[in-house]
Amino acid sequence: MDEDYRKLIHDARNPLNNISVHAELSKLALQTSSDIDKAITSLDVILSECQRCSQKLQSLADTLEAKERE
């Protein structure tokens, strides 16, 4: 696979990874300390990381399109 794609896919996985870790973090915060503020902070991160993931996927799609047109 092209080095560009590899980089883009790696970039798209990072926000997904953050979503996963923050989901665990908020779950743990609620389970062990009922710390709602902490959970909400994590949930906010999850929401913004969803946006970031979408952007990364979009730039991957754009690159693919550009390659096809060439």
Add this chain to the structure above:
Amino acid sequence: MAKILLVDDDQAFLDATGELLTMLGHSVVTADSVAGAQRVASGKVFDHVILDLILPDGSGLHVLDQLESGNTTNVTLVTGHPSVKSVVKDLYGPNISYLIKPIDLKQLQSLLDKPVAKKVRSEELPGMHFGHLVGESAPMKKLYEMIDRVSGTKANVLLMGESGVGKEVVAGAIHYASQPEGEFVPANCGAFARDLISSELFGHEKGAFTGASHRKAGVFELANKGTLFLDEITEMPIEQQPNLLRVLETQKVTRLGATSAIDINCRVVSATNRTESQLAEENCLREDLYFRLAVFPIYIPPLRQRLEDIPLLVEHFLADFNKQYQAEVGIDEASLRRLQTYDWPGNVRELRHAIHRAYIMADRDTNNLVLPDDLSSPFSKTGESKISGISVGKTVEDVERELIETTLEHLDGDKKKAAEMLGISLKTLYNRLNSYAEEH
């Protein structure tokens, strides 16, 4: 608790994972580049290094080159794709682990719990079964088979046996054989103050009741992923039992005063010195709770049914005391034979106590144990005899029958021994038993 070095170029990931690991009780150092990792890690030794392969200023593997004492450190690579595994394996051998993105709690925990499991195995002692039990008699062999079977499952176990047979030791053996991630947490239901049972079992939040000045985890929470041993389960007040039942059914615990439940995954090993029929008759254990607890009931044999194990047990206790007192006390053949003729109503606990006493009284010249003239303990003469026995109004036949039946029961149905003990011929014994059978 482990010391962890976490290296990744994504700051948000670093912060979150660092926090997650801290919440799990580990100490974490983070860095976002090869240079940064080398800076924070200089001179320190880590139990785990978790690395991203692709870092802004080079490969994550460069971090490893600079790290001290590589052999005790577990290295984990964070990768987006499993295919990376095969590439790196050739470089660093099988000691390397992988976290596949997206990372979740399960992955992290299984990674960090790995070395603990290894340690337990290496402590295996010679002559000990499951690291806890001593004895090679047939009833014990059967017990080992049961422990072996149940260790592969998640079933709750109810241990039954007389006082002193070693129920907590067997519970420890089950925990050992199952090799769970979590701890072995013993709790005695008879020892809890009545008002505090719920708090002890399920924990409480700060301020849940007067005097609750701190948040406290209950024994269920402490035993998560491990084994919870509830001794004297029948001592739990009957009105508290539905709460316990609910936890077992839902596998969730709610601390007193908390608004949300915590997932609990542990094996519950409970114990009682009552028999199954006593449990049913005395109404000390709810039937629905019994079925939850006794998915796999195990009966632990009394010591008098495995008298041939006494030499091994004595040897084990002597080794223990010799280590404790730094001495070399032994036992002679005659004493050992005497120990095997006594019937030990207090079971292994009584035997241990007798050995300890004889140890203190040991002959200083021969370095051998000195047994007392009378082995029986003051507690052994009460109890059992109350049920049977002589009272006005019973016929001679009744008493004779009771005597024969009690003797047989005591010897587990060995008719030859029973006849000897009763001072009658085997033939007479058979005749009596036949006549009882006809009466039915």
